[in-house]
Amino acid sequence: MHKSGLVELEAVAAVARYGNFRAAAEELGMSASALSHAVAGLEARLGVRLFNRTTRSVSLSAAGEQFVETIMPALAEIRRAMEGVNTHRAKPMGILRLNSSVNAARQILTPIVLEYLKRYPDMTVDIVTEARLVDIVGSGFDAGIRMADSVPGDMIAVPLGGNLNFAVVASPNYFRNRPKPTVPPDLLGHRCIRARWPSGVLYRWEFERQGESYTLDVPGSLILDESGLMREAALTGAGLAYLSEWSVKDDLAAGRLIQVLAEWTPAGPGLSLYFPGRRLVPAGLRAFIDLIREVNGRRG
Template sequence: MRATELSELAAFAAVARHKSFRKAGEERAVTASAISHAVQNLEARIGLRLLNRTTRSVSLTEAGELLKSHLDPAFMEITSALDALNQYRDTPFGKVRINVPNSIAPFVLGRVIGPLLTKNPNLELEVVATDRLVDIVEEGFDAGIRLGYRVTDGMVAVKIRPRLRLVVVGSPSYFEHRPIPTEPSDLANHLCIRNLFPSGAQYPWEFEKDGQSYVHSPVGPLSLDDHELMMQAAVAGVALAYVWQNRVDQQVADGTLVQVLDDWCQPEDFLYLYYPSRRHMSAGFRAVIDAMKTD
């Protein structure tokens, strides 16, 4: 098989995986038009249509589905064969793509990236941080990170560090005019930043202590989906914020922010790195897992 034919098959496999020429191009670091041209050449060479194209969607024909079913295991075998060569290298080689929620990315990966890449100089780590829900298989990620052991069938979950918790903070200037809350119910008398999911839906502030739980629906002049902005708004004295503790540790330490209701703010569920159970475990991916998992 010529290199051009293999490249065309790889381009088709990427489109079949993503159902998108643009995303396939991003995966293969070429333009969408280059991917489209490669697939067209493949279709012309074999004399069959593999993809149904419209201005809004891409789908596989019956022939395309059959070809994909054979290519997926074949490319997995090729990947496995190339990765087996790592035994002849000092360190793992290749790219690992990870999806992680933007709000926690610095705390999860900040301490990992430097030592991981220093120890494995031939490893390429690509991190996409977004708080939207992502299908890691469809979008070509090797793994994703999320809170809690809630993964779909066919996924493996590995517990990773650190364990996070959400806390309530306000500025000294804010508390000059309002009493510090000592119970979650006191928040009814405070301005609070409303936390939003990327979808725009609001999520409540949740508290627990000695078996008692309390849920507060924030009321205030500001709604945000970014914890950095929440922290900055709290520093400015706009309202109280409900943010990851790691994001405000420095501000609390230097007195820029005051942390309240500490005994009501319990640790969140553990973080997990999850990936398809059928995924080939490359040496590079194994190095990433080892760097992130709990002891």
């Protein structure tokens, strides 16, 4: 039997990751036609269909899911071995694959990611954003970025700044005919924009001041699962939103949003980059970590 090459395996992994042949081909630097032939050739030799294809979608078959789950850790090891050779270069080169929540990616994009690309023009940063926590090793990522309290215990974590402050905000228009809440229970008489965790559970708003605490299942007819959408809804006057202070700082400064209950909103754990400690740290990731620590040092 013909032995499958690394290009074919990478092709299958990329199509599985994107669910799209064209996007996978762009990542691998090959034509969509060449990628399709590589996948089809591998399927022919294996004697099974790895993907279910229609004119509108591409999805893994049952056999494909099992195959990809098996090869992904091996491909990650091969990439790390190749990155090991990269440590002998004067400057890192290659691809740094990161998995992150959307809001975390927004926070690090300008101060860290774009600065990193300026310093290391031979590097490519590939950020995949999703709400749920994934197995970064099994999914082929070099590192993940999440809230510090969400980092798996077997990972090495590098803080991305300090604690994260939160804010309860609404538009001036929302408060035009309503009193501002002064204590958390006042929220029960307001319209709130509710948040859903990736697990499907609705977030209960948390408050604390001088040893007194509240956890409220706030009322509201709008439920969203992404902070950018919550901010947009708050700006239009849809209700009160519980958001990271970072995400609304410009709106607060410009008067587009008004913060309430500031003395009641506690700081939460900040963001951390994390990666497996039992493997060689690729040169590109090591340079990224060094930049994070440099930026943290400037922030004091």
